[in-house]
Amino acid sequence: MTVVCKNATHESFSTSRRIQSTDEPTIVASKRLVNSVPGTTSLAQGIVHWAPPQQALDRVAKALADPTATGIHSYGPDEGNPALREALRHKLVHKNNLPGYDVCVTAGANQAFTNIVLAFLDPSDSIVLWLPYYFNHQMSIQMCGGGDNIIYGPCDPVTFHPNLDWLEKLLTDNGDINTDGEEKNKRKIPKMIVITNPCNPTGVLLSKEELDRAASLCAKAGAWLVLDNTYEEFVFDDREHYCPAGDNVLHLFSFSKAYGMMGWRVGYIAYPEDGSGKIASELLKVQDTIPICVVQISQQAALGALEAGSAWVSEQVEGLKINRKVILDALEPVGTLGSGIAGGEGAIYLWAKLPEGCEDDNLVVEWLVKKHKVCLIPGTACGVPGHVRIGFANMEPVKCAEAAERLKAGMLELAEHGIAIVKKELA
Template identity: 50%
Template sequence: MIAVGLKTKSFRPLTIIKFLFLFVGQALFDLFFLSHAYPPTSRRTLRKRRGGGGGGEMGSFGRLARRAVETEAPVMVKMQELLRGNKDVMSLAQGVVYWQPPEAAMNKIKEIVWEPSISKYGSDDGLPELREALLEKLRRENKLTKSSIMVTSGANQAFVNVVLTLCDAGDAVVMFAPYYFNSYMSFQMTGVTDILVGASNPETLHPDVDWLEKVLQENNPIPKLVSVVNPGNPSGAFIPKPMLERISELCRNAGAWLVVDNTYEYFMYDGMEHYCLEGNHIVNLFSFSKAYGMMGWRVGYIAHPNEADGLHAQLLKVQDNIPICASIIGQRLALYALEAGPEWIRERVRDLVKNRELLMEAMSPLGKDSVKGGEGAIYLWAKLPEKCSDDFEVVRWLANKHGVAVIPGSASGGPGYIRVSFGGLKESDTRLAAERLRRGLQELVSEGMVQ
């Protein structure tokens, strides 16, 4: 016999030729086709899936994308884990407001909730009537007359849309510390690995514009995008108009985009007034979350230059692959909320002034020069004592021992600091939280983190 397993005891010549042809044919297929169809890594994976490779190694299954793994963990998820099961903790952590959307707007939502259109898809870039109302708002309040609108599922998604549309993997971008942590994460997650973080003035928390000028002139590659939040999150600082105009001019001259997050446009104090800049290189972001108490409804919008050739079409590609469209019922609520007008918001923002004062007083144990911000938005930014500079441990200690939660500054590129929000509680509850914070910081300064 010639081959084991064959039932015949003898072979015809033709049978042997067929057998050799099949064997050689398979070998040639593996040699030539696989070497061209699969790169070396893919060939190794293919062998492992066939059972080869040895050592019980896996293929690509089970391996996660580096851009996701290397992205910073969401600080708010960490805070939720820290506070889980501890119902007595009062939160000065998350950037929220205590009020609900306008009552008249909510009543209108009750009337339309069963309309068939509420459960269907809408236009990718937003309901036409909402976009028209927003264009009018931009013209009237923000003095933006050359912008197009895209409605998104909040300002965070608006920022992701912009990054995916304007930046390629490996591009350079610019931020200023302390930065908004979700913006930093968005860059990481979309493959933007060259994130240039500039310092801010330690007294004012304003961006170092001289540093920016140098970076835009000397960095190779030239940064594709510069990101600022005004007024700031987490800093609570407000960039003066002449300074932002200089930043805009530097970006325009360098061929870089300027993306301005205006989420807190109505949250201005001490007589300061918000403003927006317009230009073919400027993208403005806005949100309904804080102004109208619509955090959970997830509605924001992008105002981008309508003269930027092809920009809207590219944004639509991203939009169609993330939410398709923002929540229809959320968009309808946003439309009705606009009817309440900016004075409805400002009336509530004025009530936050007392909250700000209570918390600034509560942080007095850190020293007057250690507490910054509060010019706009809903945040104070405070430096911890040198002997207790591990900000996340301080945050954990304040929550567990003193029953008050704040955000660690390291999440925003500011280790050794904490962010305190004065928007989420009514004045009566803010008083209680402020007293807890004051006792905790007093103990921290005098005795350290005593357990």
């Protein structure tokens, strides 16, 4: 039977409560703000200024020029191109020390995370995100119906490293179990803990000891540990990135940042393979429903990128030290590393506390655009008001220095006049 709504208006129809409760995308908002003021420079979105390596482009050109390579125009295997998966397994063993892990290729790390949320969590399951969190992680959980069950873990207010003592207490104090193994009360122990390392948004890099402790705590509690390693290649000052292994440890990776392949949309999930194929089969249910497979030609580009390898990426990352320095200098009016400023250890971000009274960071960001023509990400988007995230990889050093001058002028005004000047000039 067909039901006709008489005199219906657009307001009569609604979207899902899940999507209504999902945060607005902060990058979309920042682009809108940038576009509203011509000449604005953005230090907001996390992108790099370089293009993919020549090996990636050569593979794409070769595949497109080959009249027999008709497969690139069709569907490929859901889990990814076999040659790419084999190359990634080799990389996992020899670079990440993750033998026994298999891979599922995804349309970037954001899709990888969403696949994991859909495959491993029910809406009623709780999950830990650390404050400040990566905004797209929260949005993914919200869209999947679990927004009310996010537990926000505290970080050290100076270093912004996760408080693992808090995590240990959370994982050991909850979940009252009867002797017969049945739960007496609703299980409160979270099913999943998420860590981004190096961290987006803070640029903090966790140590091997911290990561091994987190993995061990999660294993003992029967919880999954998900590590987003999007910025694995972005480590500074002789630090090293580390991946813990374990039957409960899932890893996410991306080609976007390291290889300048943001628009090609290639990432992957690395998961422990015990021979049962259970994890793979559950992930494929999600994969086949959403993208079916990652774009075939993008996977060719990824194969070429792996041929260039970490040595090529290291050359690009080395140049970011100049950008990092000029942005740190620009932030001096409001703080220094370890005193109001965190990060610089890894990833492509610095995290800054705004002067006292500037908790309305959205207002500050708007003022910086309209007065100084430089855009940042407000800390509110990451769950911590009164802060800003500053990216330093999306432009070459000369342009970054120009952006830093604008940023420093804004920080000097904020340090001297506080929120009063912001409100006055936006009135």
